[in-house]
Amino acid sequence: MLLGIQQWPVGVSAEMLVGGEANIAARSALYSFGFMLRRVAAVRLDIHERELKVGLRVLQLAGRVVGQVFMSDSLERGAGYSSHIGTPAEMQSLLESICGLPQPSTFNDALVLQQDAHGHDAHARLCRTSCPDCLRDYSNLAYHNILDWRLGLDMARLALDPAAPIDFTPAYWQGISAAAAAPYFAALNMTPMTIQGLNAGQSATEVEILIHPLWSLDPLNQHPQLQAAIS
Numbered sequence: 001m002l003l004g005i006q007q008w009p010v011g012v013s014a015e016m017l018v019g020g021e022a023n024i025a026a027r028s029a030l031y032s033f034g035f036m037l038r039r040v041a042a043v044r045l046d047i048h049e050r051e052l053k054v055g056l057r058v059l060q061l062a063g064r065v066v067g068q069v070f071m072s073d074s075l076e077r078g079a080g081y082s083s084h085i086g087t088p089a090e091m092q093s094l095l096e097s098i099c100g101l102p103q104p105s106t107f108n109d110a111l112v113l114q115q116d117a118h119g120h121d122a123h124a125r126l127c128r129t130s131c132p133d134c135l136r137d138y139s140n141l142a143y144h145n146i147l148d149w150r151l152g153l154d155m156a157r158l159a160l161d162p163a164a165p166i167d168f169t170p171a172y173w174q175g176i177s178a179a180a181a182a183p184y185f186a187a188l189n190m191t192p193m194t195i196q197g198l199n200a201g202q203s204a205t206e207v208e209i210l211i212h213p214l215w216s217l218d219p220l221n222q223h224p225q226l227q228a229a230i231s
Helices: 024-045 081-085 088-099 106-112 138-143 149-160 176-187 224-230
Strands: 052-061 064-073 191-195 198-202 207-209
Touching: 024 052, 024 064, 024 081, 024 088, 024 106, 024 138, 024 149, 052 081, 064 081, 081 088, 088 106, 088 149, 106 149, 176 191, 176 198, 198 224, 207 224
Parallel strands: none
Antiparallel strands: 052 064, 191 198, 198 207
């Protein structure tokens, strides 16, 4: 099973190389998407996650180095799980389950839950990047440091809708940038501020703006919010 994003919103990109260097945000988003898809598929098929292998296929398209998620059966001559997952109807259903469409979706509800019935902090507030409850297991130990469930969910939303807003407006992203901004700008001895709703810091000589990990750094392909902040 091979899955890639063909249409990207303005200013959003997951190119594998940026300025000749590896783009960690792209790898994080694609691997997170792949392992998220595997987890939902394993529950749907009532199999162990290790029966499905996840990886990246990297290729060059129109002068850009892009990545696609692949999934295959772990065992040689496997049961055909990945082929089944790759059928349009099944893939559509799995993506909708990840994104919480239609409600209720057991996986999505647990993923984005802010507080439980007793008022205690739930997954969305406790998990900043990834944990055993969302993406991590022993089989993907090598990727734990780059897995991020928010980026995986963003990719699933894009797979369903190329016009999906990829920014900090979804509830599961709110507060993340601000939480990172305070210690980051304090360490750089910069004065925190906001520009067009984006967290930023200012020193005597420069201004730094914190952006969404999937926003393009190409001056010719800037997200409208970033473009407004820069101008």
